[in-house]
Amino acid sequence: MYWTHQLHSPNVCSMPAEPATASRPLLTAVDTPTSTSGTTDPRHLPGSPGLRRTQLALFGAGLATFLLLYSTQALLPNLSANLHLTPGQASWTVSAASIGLAVAVIPISALSERFGRTRIMTLAVFAAVAIALVLPFTGDLGTLTALRALQGVALAGLPATAMAFLAEEVHPSALPSAMGLYVAGNSIGGMSGRLLSGVVAGAYGWRAGLAAVALAALLCAVAFRVLIPRARNFRPGPVNPRALWHTVTGHVANPLLARLFALGLLFMTVFGAVYTVLGYRLVAAPFGLPQALASSIFVVYLVGTVASAASARIGARLGRRGALYAAITTTSAGLLLTLPESLPLTLLGLVLITAGFFTGHCVASAAVGRTATHGRAQASALYLAAYYVGNSLGGAVGADAYHGSGWTGTVSVALTAMLLAAGVTAWGTVSAHRALATAR
Structure with a gap:
């Protein structure tokens, strides 16, 4: 999932089509790789020690980010039982972090243009870890939610900034693999955080989780700081808020980009709703799974790695809108399969939901980088902001629906999001046909 993600190779679905530093409308100074000799490219080459250190450092940063971002998701049934919360109330411990990240990602990524990538990433990861170390000692929902929101703000300093750091410091020939390893850290962290907290909580309680x-996450943060090489190509420049605002509003006013932002929000609404509520359903009748076993269901998250890798091939074969329709259909079919009270069908449905979500997300986020003709970093930031708003919305609304109508209510919320996504995609299809007819 941030940055905000985005160099679009088959294995890096969420990276911008071109490095985040390709367009810098918010700076008054130019930041381009240079060398003291003027002839030697100072960026890290394939196989170099500097590249290996960079890859390992940012793998650790990605791992820490998503360990922390979703750390409470597998704990929601425990939180409800111990703090006497409804699913909707408990879900805010997940949604608050996503909202904090969504709100802060654009301004903090802009600050990295002034104060440096490494400095911002270091402050971000250690601030998030410091908050994480306090969380087990909280005793009420209000404090826990507030701290999680602050943690989301801190985590906003990592995704987009990491993408920019890689684009500046890594030679283009090594960039796809470097981006791929960073995103792998994101994916593994997202799964591991849910598994680790859920399994430990099953044995020792949510605070231990x-x-x-x-x-x-602390170990990952220390590894990041020890391994990250000194930046050699960053050139600071003053931030121009007016130029940043002009770029952001221009992207929002672009109809195609607006549709892509909406698709990111809607797909993530489904993902947030399903994965937030799933633990409640699995520990309740008729399944009655132990907490640790219910948490192991998050291994299905690895399906996303396969779907992400396949998304480029699907898009090449079906076209962008065809791939989106396929993703919507797959996700919707998976949601329907989870309705019967059958664990095998629920697992199969979850596999389809996860595959459909990652395919749709990869296709939409890749299109953002290709569609934006300027300010690609800000376009990707807006996509991710919408994406995390969708996570918050899905988690909160899906949990409230579960509290009121059971799993059928959650599925209804998710299917409504997919119906809206189909409408947005159909709108894009009609607009494209009209534009083609006008051109003729």
């Missing part, structure tokens, strides 16, 4: 995630 949060503590385990905090300590794991």
Whole structure:
């Protein structure tokens, strides 16, 4: 999932089609790779020690980010039982972090243009870890939610900034693999955080689950700081808020980009709703799974890695809108399969939901980088902001629907999001046909 993600190779669905530093409308100074000799490219080459250190450092940063971002998702049934919360109330411990990240990602990524990538990433990861170390000692929903929101703000300093750092410091020939390893850290962190917290909580309680995630993230943060090479190509420049605002509003006013932002929000609404509520359903009748076993269901998250890798091939074969229709259909079919009270069908449905979500997300986020003719970093930031708003919306609304109508209510919320996504995609299809007819 941030940055904000985005160099679009088959294995890096969420990276911008071109490095985040390709367009810098918010700076008054130009930041381009240079060398003291004027002839030697100072960026890290394939196989070099600097590249290996960079890859490992940012793998650790990605791992820490998503360990922390979703650390409470597998704990929601425990939180509800111990703090006497409804699913909707408990879900805010997940949604608050996503909202904090969504709100802060654009301004913090802009600050990295002034104060440096490494400095911002270091402050971000250690601030998020410091908050994580406090979380196990909280005793009420209000404090826990507020701290999680602050943690999301801190985590906003990592995704987009990491993408920019890689684009500046890594030679283009090594960039796809470097981006791929960073996103792998994101994916593994997202799965591991849910697994670790859920399994530990099943044995020792939710506070121990949060503590385990905090300590794991601390180790990743230390590894990042020790390994990250000194930036050699960054050139600071003053931020121009007016230019940034002009770029952001211009992207929002672009009809195609607006549709892509909406698709990111809608796909993530489904993902947030399903994965937030799933634990409640699995520990309740008729399944009655133990907490640790219910948490292991997050291994299905790895399906996203396969779907992400396949998304480029699907898009090449079906076209962007065809791939989106396929993703919507797959996700919707998976949602329907989870309705019967059958664990095998629920697992199969979850596989389809995860595959459809990652395919849709990859196709939409890739199109953002290709569609934006300027300010690609800001376009990607807006996509990710919408994406995380969708996560918050899906988690909160899906949990409330579950509290009121059971799993059928959650599925209804998710299917409504997919129906809207189909409408947005159909709108794009009609607009494209009209534009083609006008051109003729």
